[in-house]
Amino acid sequence: MPEASGSVLAFDFGIKRIGVAIGTLLGAGQSGPARALTTIAGEVTDARFAAIAALIAEWQPVLLLVGRPLNDDGTPHEMTARCERFANQLRGRFRLPVEDVDERFSSTEADANLRQRGLSWQQRKTQVDAEAALIILQSWFDLHARSHSPA
Numbered sequence: 001m002p003e004a005s006g007s008v009l010a011f012d013f014g015i016k017r018i019g020v021a022i023g024t025l026l027g028a029g030q031s032g033p034a035r036a037l038t039t040i041a042g043e044v045t046d047a048r049f050a051a052i053a054a055l056i057a058e059w060q061p062v063l064l065l066v067g068r069p070l071n072d073d074g075t076p077h078e079m080t081a082r083c084e085r086f087a088n089q090l091r092g093r094f095r096l097p098v099e100d101v102d103e104r105f106s107s108t109e110a111d112a113n114l115r116q117r118g119l120s121w122q123q124r125k126t127q128v129d130a131e132a133a134l135i136i137l138q139s140w141f142d143l144h145a146r147s148h149s150p151a
Contacts, residue, residue: 006062010137013086019129021137031141036130067103067136101140107132
């Protein structure tokens, strides 16, 4: 876990879309603002990684986070291995630290958040993956802050 400050990119990996969120790590368990950034659409691997490379070049993150889907009981989900492979590809291609984050219920929570803001189902469909990435990022920030808080 990096102690340095800098940008953190979080990914909600899916077969058709990858949601991306951006936040700021301030060091010593502190985090700055976080927001949903974008959704990378499409299933072509080269195009996806080109889009990710552009985001990494723009934001210069010190850490990448990947949502790791699990069943309610914590056992691996059908997408768990795919997300782990994606995390490994990020490590290999970009030589940055990558951490997995439990993402149980992130898409459900994201959809509920967007619905609460009054978005139609069509609007929610285009934004739910980036919103889920934001939830993944915020949960990591919350856990990181708790692990650095005085006992």
